[in-house]
Amino acid sequence: ASLDMFVDELPQMPRLYGYSRREGLLLPGNLTIGMYEKKWKFHRDLPATTVFAFGTSAAAATVPGPTIEALQGVPTSVTWLNFLPRSHILPWDPTIPTAIPKHGGVPTVVHLHGGVHPPDSDGNAFAWFTSGFHETGPKWTRKTYAYPNVQHAGNLWYHDHTVGLTRVNLLAGLIGAYVIRDPSLEVELDLPSGPDFDQHLMVFDRSFTKDGSLYMNSTGDNPNIHPQWQPEYFGDAIIVNGKAWPYLKVQRRKYRFRIINPSNARYYKFSLTTGLSFIMVASDASYLPSPVITKSFLLAPSETADVIIDFSTTEAKEVMLKNGAPYPYPSGSSVDRLNGEVMKFVVLSGNPNPPDRSRVPPSLKVYSTTQKPTVKRYSLKLYIVLYEYESATGDPTHLYINGKRLTDPATETPKTGSTETWEVINLTEDNNPLHIHLATFHAIKGRQLLDLESFKSCMTEKNDAVACNVTGHAKGKSLKIPSYEKTWKNVVKMEPGYQTTIVVKFNLIENDAPYPFDATTEPNYVYHCHILDHEDNAMIRPLKLVA
Ligand code: C2O
Incomplete structure (x- = not known):
C-alpha cells in the first residue's frame, strides 16, 4: 500500500x-x-x-x-x-x-x-x-x-x-x-511578494521503509568494487518542503514560487493541469531578460526555477503540479503514478484578499555581457570531458572529469575576473548538470557528437579531447537552448552525446565588476556534476583561481 x-x-x-x-x-x-x-x-x-x-x-x-x-x-x-x-x-x-x-x-x-x-x-x-x-x-x-x-x-x-x-x-x-x-529591485519589478505570495518549494524524492526510515539500497550495483555506491539514487515519494505530495491552499491570484531541486539525481519536467502555464522570471540566481511563458520546464538536480503562477486564469478548484521526466534522465524509466505527482494547489473561491496588485513586467533584468576595458580578461578554449569507467559487466565503477581525480592538480586555473569558453563533452548516457563554484555561465551552443564509440575509445586510450579530434566528432544535430535558461546560471544541463559550449564568468559581480576578495588563496574552489552520486565518485575537480 x-x-x-x-x-x-x-x-x-x-x-x-x-x-x-x-x-x-x-x-x-x-x-x-x-x-x-x-x-x-x-x-x-x-x-x-x-x-x-x-x-x-x-x-x-x-x-x-x-x-x-x-x-x-x-x-x-x-x-x-x-x-x-x-x-x-x-x-x-x-x-x-x-x-x-x-x-x-x-x-x-x-x-x-x-x-x-x-x-x-x-x-x-x-x-x-x-x-x-x-x-x-x-x-x-x-x-x-x-x-x-x-x-x-x-x-x-x-x-x-x-x-x-x-x-x-x-x-x-x-x-x-x-x-x-534587493528591495528596490523588488519594488521596481512588482512581482508577487511577501511570505504568503512569494514562497520557496524545495522538491526532492525519497523512499521509506515501513517503519518510516529513509531507504537507500545498501548494496552497490557493482558490489565487488563498491559494496554500497550506486550511480544514481531515486526515491518513489515526491517531497515538497519536507512533506510527501502536499497541498497548498491558494487564492485566485498570482503567486511567485522559487522552485529548487535538491534531489540526488532526479530531473523534473514540471507541468500544471487545467491548462495553466508557468511564467518563468529567473533561472538559478539570475533574472531572465523578460518573462518566459511555458507549459512545462525541465529542472535538473541543483537548478532553481523562479516562476509566477496566475491562479486567476483558471476556473478550476484544483490544480496539480506534475512531473513527467524519465529517470535517469533521459534514458530511464517513465514516471509512474507516484513520482509523476508533485503537489496539489487548492484554489479558494472568491476574490483575493487583499486584492492582487502585483504584475509581471514585460522586461525584468539584463546583466552586462560585454567586455569592459577596465577588466582584464582572456578567453581560453577548454575541453571538459565527462565520462564513466565501466567494469567488465558494463556497470559504472566511477565517473571522472577529464580522467582525473579531485586530488590531482588543478587543470582549470582561470584568472580572477575573467571570462572563459569551455567546451563540455558528455560521454555518459545521461544528462549531467554541471555546476561551477563562484562562476556564472550559460550555454551558447551544442553539437551532437558523431561516432561516439570511436571518440570514447580514443579518450579511454589517450585521455586528450584535442588529440582525439573532438571537432571532427561534434557535427550532428545542434542543441536548442530553451529561452527560460538564457541567463547567467550556476548549473547548466549537459546533454548526453553532445559537446556544449559554455561562456563562464569567474568572480564577477553586478555590472561585471570583480569582487575585491582574494579568490586565489587556498583552499580553492571546485566544479562538478551535481548528480550527487556522480559527484561523490568522483565527477568533481578543483578550480583554482589565479591572480
Ligand atoms: Cu550545490 Cu558544489 O554544489
Whole structure:
C-alpha cells in the first residue's frame, strides 16, 4: 500500500534573517546554525523518520532547513555547527574517496550554492568537521563562514559538501534555501511578494521503509568494487518542503514560487493541469531578460526555477503540479503514478484578499555581457570531458572529469575576473548538470557528437579531447537552448552525446565588476556534476583561481 496523496499541508520553512536593523541602519547579520539528528514527519501516515536537519536548535531544525534571508550588499556570517551522532543513518561507502574520521562522527561542511564568497568560506570538500569540531578535515580553516552578498539578488541554497558523503548527507536532510534580496529591485519589478505570495518549494524524492526510515539500497550495483555506491539514487515519494505530495491552499491570484531541486539525481519536467502555464522570471540566481511563458520546464538536480503562477486564469478548484521526466534522465524509466505527482494547489473561491496588485513586467533584468576595458580578461578554449569507467559487466565503477581525480592538480586555473569558453563533452548516457563554484555561465551552443564509440575509445586510450579530434566528432544535430535558461546560471544541463559550449564568468559581480576578495588563496574552489552520486565518485575537480 502506498501513502495517500495531498493529505499534508505544504509547510513554509522558518526564516532566519542574515542582517539586522538598528536605528534605521542595516547591519551585518551573524547566524549560528546547527546540524542535528532528529525525527521528522514526512507524511501523516508514515512513522516519523530519523533525519539530519539544519536549525538554530534541535527543536527548531527542519527538513529542508530554515530559509536564510539576506540583503544585497549586507554581509551575513554563519557559524555552522555539527551536533550529529557517531554514525551515519544511511549506508555510505568507504571504497570511494571519502572523509573517514578516525574517531567516528559524521563529517559535514556547508557550501552556499551559487554564492560569490572567499575560498575559505566555500565549504571545500576537505574542510569537513565532526561534532564539536572534534576532528577536522585536512583543508579545514574556520568555524564561521563569510557571505558578502555582493552579487546580484537571486536564489541560492545551502547544503553539505563533504568529500564522498555529499549524496548521503543531503539525502539525510542537510539542505536549505538562501535568498539575496534587493528591495528596490523588488519594488521596481512588482512581482508577487511577501511570505504568503512569494514562497520557496524545495522538491526532492525519497523512499521509506515501513517503519518510516529513509531507504537507500545498501548494496552497490557493482558490489565487488563498491559494496554500497550506486550511480544514481531515486526515491518513489515526491517531497515538497519536507512533506510527501502536499497541498497548498491558494487564492485566485498570482503567486511567485522559487522552485529548487535538491534531489540526488532526479530531473523534473514540471507541468500544471487545467491548462495553466508557468511564467518563468529567473533561472538559478539570475533574472531572465523578460518573462518566459511555458507549459512545462525541465529542472535538473541543483537548478532553481523562479516562476509566477496566475491562479486567476483558471476556473478550476484544483490544480496539480506534475512531473513527467524519465529517470535517469533521459534514458530511464517513465514516471509512474507516484513520482509523476508533485503537489496539489487548492484554489479558494472568491476574490483575493487583499486584492492582487502585483504584475509581471514585460522586461525584468539584463546583466552586462560585454567586455569592459577596465577588466582584464582572456578567453581560453577548454575541453571538459565527462565520462564513466565501466567494469567488465558494463556497470559504472566511477565517473571522472577529464580522467582525473579531485586530488590531482588543478587543470582549470582561470584568472580572477575573467571570462572563459569551455567546451563540455558528455560521454555518459545521461544528462549531467554541471555546476561551477563562484562562476556564472550559460550555454551558447551544442553539437551532437558523431561516432561516439570511436571518440570514447580514443579518450579511454589517450585521455586528450584535442588529440582525439573532438571537432571532427561534434557535427550532428545542434542543441536548442530553451529561452527560460538564457541567463547567467550556476548549473547548466549537459546533454548526453553532445559537446556544449559554455561562456563562464569567474568572480564577477553586478555590472561585471570583480569582487575585491582574494579568490586565489587556498583552499580553492571546485566544479562538478551535481548528480550527487556522480559527484561523490568522483565527477568533481578543483578550480583554482589565479591572480
Ligand atoms: Cu550545490 Cu558544489 O554544489
